[in-house]
Amino acid sequence: MKQLYKNLLLSIDKEEKIASRNSKSVICEAYHMLSFLRELLTQIKAEVLTNGFANAQDEIVFFKCVKPQILGKLIFYNKFIILESNAPQTDELLQLYYAEQLKLLNKEFKKDIGASEFYKYYRSGRIDKDETYYRLGNINFYEGLNSFFFEVDVEFSTQYDYRIAKIISFDLLHNYVSSKLGKRDEFGKDAVSTVENSDFSWTDSKNALIELIYALHISGSVSHGRAGIKRITKLFEQLFEVNLGDIHHAFHQMKFRAGEKASYLVFLKNSLEQYMDRDI
Numbered sequence: 001m002k003q004l005y006k007n008l009l010l011s012i013d014k015e016e017k018i019a020s021r022n023s024k025s026v027i028c029e030a031y032h033m034l035s036f037l038r039e040l041l042t043q044i045k046a047e048v049l050t051n052g053f054a055n056a057q058d059e060i061v062f063f064k065c066v067k068p069q070i071l072g073k074l075i076f077y078n079k080f081i082i083l084e085s086n087a088p089q090t091d092e093l094l095q096l097y098y099a100e101q102l103k104l105l106n107k108e109f110k111k112d113i114g115a116s117e118f119y120k121y122y123r124s125g126r127i128d129k130d131e132t133y134y135r136l137g138n139i140n141f142y143e144g145l146n147s148f149f150f151e152v153d154v155e156f157s158t159q160y161d162y163r164i165a166k167i168i169s170f171d172l173l174h175n176y177v178s179s180k181l182g183k184r185d186e187f188g189k190d191a192v193s194t195v196e197n198s199d200f201s202w203t204d205s206k207n208a209l210i211e212l213i214y215a216l217h218i219s220g221s222v223s224h225g226r227a228g229i230k231r232i233t234k235l236f237e238q239l240f241e242v243n244l245g246d247i248h249h250a251f252h253q254m255k256f257r258a259g260e261k262a263s264y265l266v267f268l269k270n271s272l273e274q275y276m277d278r279d280i
Contacts, residue, residue: 027084030077039076045156056135056271061255063134063161071161077171097179107172109226113170118163123225124158125218131158171228202240208264209236210247211254224280 021175044067053059113119121129132138136158211238215228216222233247244250261268261279 006244025084027081030081030084030108034074034077034081037070037077040113041067041070041074045153049155056131057138060130060134064130064164065135067161068164068168071165073172075165075169076172079169079178083173083177095181102174102177103251105170105177109170109174113167114224116163118160119167122164123218123220124259125215173228174226175183175231202236204264206242206244207250207254208267209242210244210250211239211262211264212268213244213247214251234243249271 048062053062059131086097089093118133120134123190136155136232138158161235210233213232217225217227217232219225222232233244236242237244254261
């Protein structure tokens with residue numbers, strides 16, 4: 001599993017390099033990423049089918065964290081190409097087009113994503129049903145599956161890894177369309193500009209801030225969980241003038257901490273309760 005995670009981190013690094021190079025159009029860049037991610041997923045699938053998993057926890061981590069990141073971006077770039085290929089050329093029509101696409105995305109979210117019990121489970125960061133959701137052989141054909149699931153490779157999908165991938169792709173596309181409309185929320189540049197030249201600074205460890213960022217993201221406490229982890233990270237980096245580096249790798253390492261994994265959140269809880277007790 002460590003090697004699979006390394007592959008994912010390498011894919012993120014390569015994605016940034018591909019996305020930053022000069023291309024004739026954003027569609028061209030998206031095609032590059034589509035090809036790259038498809039090949040990466042094929043390679044990892046071959047590795048999984050050949051070697052399997054060392055234990056149940058490795059299997060859960062793969063279908064919960066590793067595969068959905070790659071598949072989610074694969075779905076996103078495919079939808080992105082369709083979105084941009086159909087976009088009108090005039091600015092006036094373009095704004096109307098993106099506004100309509102945003103409405104369709106919000107409708108899709110309410111109907112197919114946000115209303116499900118699994119979405120609430122995933123966003124809340126719960127782990128009590130991970131054995132059911134992220135292990136092979138547990139597909140429940142009695143719950144009324146989308147026709148897609150009758151075509152999946154049951155040796156490489158639990159069905160819920162695909163659902164997470166859809167959430168990831170939705171977040172990416174929603175953020176993109178919103179940015180094209182010039183919408184700025186608490187993650188946008190307008191928000192950051194209000195704290196420019198301030199005296200704010202982060203005085204704890206970088207891992208503590210990363211732990212806090214992930215907690216805010218997976219709990220759905222910010223923008224109902226729809227904002228990407230990268231956007232939240234960028235906001236905090238600009239707010240506190242700190243470079244957090246590879247937050248995905250840092251968070252992965254936290255999972256293997258001895259003792260309390262969310263040590264900073266426990267520290268915050270204890271500090272707040274001690275403060276409250278002073279007034280009693």
